[in-house]
Amino acid sequence: MSSSNPEAEPHAAPPAEDLNPFHIARQQFETAVRYLPDLQDGLVEFLIRPDRLITVEFPIETDDGVRNFVGHRVLHSKVRGPGKGGIRYHPDVTPDEVRALAAWMTWKTAVVDVPFGGAKGGVACDPKALSKRDVRKITRRFVSQLGDAIGPHTDIPAPDVNTGAETMAWVYDTYDMMHPGRNNLPVVTGKPVELGGSYGRREATARGLRVVAETALEKGLVGGLSSLEEADVVIQGYGNAGALSAAFLHDAGASILAVSDSQGGVYHPEGLDPRAVSRHKRDTGSVVGFDDARSLSNDDLLELSCDVLIPAALENQIRADNAPQIQARVVIEAANGPTTPDADRILQERGIPVVPDILANAGGVTVSYFEWVQNIENEQWEAETVHRKLEDKMRRATADVIDTHREINASLPELRRASTEHAGKRDAGGPDAGTLDPVDLRTAASILAIRRVAHVARQRGIWP
Numbered sequence: 056m057s058s059s060n061p062e063a064e065p066h067a068a069p070p071a072e073d074l075n076p077f078h079i080a081r082q083q084f085e086t087a088v089r090y091l092p093d094l095q096d097g098l099v100e101f102l103i104r105p106d107r108l109i110t111v112e113f114p115i116e117t118d119d120g121v122r123n124f125v126g127h128r129v130l131h132s133k134v135r136g137p138g139k140g141g142i143r144y145h146p147d148v149t150p151d152e153v154r155a156l157a158a159w160m161t162w163k164t165a166v167v168d169v170p171f172g173g174a175k176g177g178v179a180c181d182p183k184a185l186s187k188r189d190v191r192k193i194t195r196r197f198v199s200q201l202g203d204a205i206g207p208h209t210d211i212p213a214p215d216v217n218t219g220a221e222t223m224a225w226v227y228d229t230y231d232m233m234h235p236g237r238n239n240l241p242v243v244t245g246k247p248v249e250l251g252g253s254y255g256r257r258e259a260t261a262r263g264l265r266v267v268a269e270t271a272l273e274k275g276l277v278g279g280l281s282s283l284e285e286a287d288v289v290i291q292g293y294g295n296a297g298a299l300s301a302a303f304l305h306d307a308g309a310s311i312l313a314v315s316d317s318q319g320g321v322y323h324p325e326g327l328d329p330r331a332v333s334r335h336k337r338d339t340g341s342v343v344g345f346d347d348a349r350s351l352s353n354d355d356l357l358e359l360s361c362d363v364l365i366p367a368a369l370e371n372q373i374r375a376d377n378a379p380q381i382q383a384r385v386v387i388e389a390a391n392g393p394t395t396p397d398a399d400r401i402l403q404e405r406g407i408p409v410v411p412d413i414l415a416n417a418g419g420v421t422v423s424y425f426e427w428v429q430n431i432e433n434e435q436w437e438a439e440t441v442h443r444k445l446e447d448k449m450r451r452a453t454a455d456v457i458d459t460h461r462e463i464n465a466s467l468p469e470l471r472r473a474s475t476e477h478a479g480k481r482d483a484g485g486p487d488a489g490t491l492d493p494v495d496l497r498t499a500a501s502i503l504a505i506r507r508v509a510h511v512a513r514q515r516g517i518w519p
């Protein structure tokens with residue numbers, strides 16, 4: 056029944072959160088730019104706008120007849136080097152999701168300081184409802200229609216949600232058929248080790264996340280929690296990022312209290328054996344039903360009391376509606392974009408630090424860079440070499456983000472003055488330019504990344 060006087064409504068629903076991933080990526084960028092008053096307006100716009108979005112539509116012949124698919128590839132920035140970013144197969148893939156993921160890749164490659172820009176791709180499809188042959192045909196058609204938009208020195212794909220080493224082998228093979236007679240191995244990373252892949256790439260995201268977690272805890276990010284030893288950990292998403300993070304953190308002495316996948320979660324107060332859970336998922340298709348663990352929903356899992364919460368599935372999992380209920384002492388983002396800006400604000404107010412995706416899950420792209428270098432050099436490094444180089448990069452990047460966080464928060468009075476002077480000059484300044492709040496780690500990481508990209512953009516100059 057509608058009210059005759061809507062203004063008298065005592066509990067009007069709060070405005071719904073904008074969950075469009077590209078709007079979120081833009082909002083995060085604009086927040087960071089407010090702390091960089093020296094950036095020129097035109098440069099600000101250039102840094103967030105994607106260089107290129109390609110959409111391709113194609114049919115494939117499946118066992119059930121001809122079906123049509125839509126795929127996208129976004130090159131967000133090539134300022135610091137060729138575009139780099141995964142290919143995702145998921146029913147919810149949209150141009151704006153791919154735009155956001157590509158922008159996050161630009162900031163991520165800058166945070167870990169590897170000489171790449173940012174890119175991403177995806178095909179809207181449900182691989183679980185398709186045969187392996189269909190997925191291979193989708194991959195081949197997608198790559199062939201992208202044509203020279205990808206290449207060893209222009210835009211280099213890698214695995215993401217629902218794609219892996221086998222998919223990357225098909226990407227390589229298709230590109231190699233289209234460009235015979237040259238070394239095409241560096242066109243894609245995350246390949247099988249026997250086909251130019253790097254040792255350590257499969258577990259790189261998780262290994263990197265462990266190093267970031269250890270370094271951040273050692274540096275005092277969470278009062279009273281200085282190591283992973285005996286930390287209670289909860290992980291949402293049990294694929295490449297989630298399952299391998301569970302194994303690495305378990306090996307570092309943490310107790311994996313609960314894990315989940317798209318079908319639901321499992322919880323054991325004394326901790327789960329992540330490798331046994333992985334075997335159960337391999338045999339049954341899900342973590343659900345594991346041994347004597349208790350079942351719980353993904354929503355309940357996110358609100359469990361724990362030391363470390365690791366979202367490792369998809370975007371927008373921690374939002375304004377559930378952030379007040381999060382009971383973790385720190386959130387470490389294995390997934391890209393799992394926390395919305397409203398949730399970030401709530402967690403910051405509640406004193407729960409969020410180690411952002413563009414740092415926490417950057418181990419994957421770091422070893423992808425090592426794979427690319429090995430392919431260009433026709434070399435294969437020992438696993439130990441890859442691990443050591445990865446650990447160095449991740450430790451340095453974590454220290455850089457924490458240093459930037461301290462530096463910005465220590466210089467707020469000067470920044471507020473500079474920001475007020477620039478108010479009105481650009482949208483990101485705005486009327487409240489002088490009211491800069493202390494930054495969280497995401498904004499600090501973004502500031503670090505934007506500075507690095509802007510510095511190179513200025514060095515190169517705008518062509519012509």
Ligand code: NAD
Binds near residue numbers: 215218260419
């Ligand atoms: P994956 O396909 O290997 O695994 C995804 C997991 O998430 C699966 O277990 C799936 O069941 C689960 N999942 C899907 N929807 C869910 C939901 N609504 N609730 C709970 N679980 C759900 O993918 P991945 O490579 O592990 O990627 C996961 C996240 O990590 C993505 O955000 C991806 O962009 C990010 N990431 C991956 C890498 C990498 O190297 N693979 C690197 C950096 C970031």
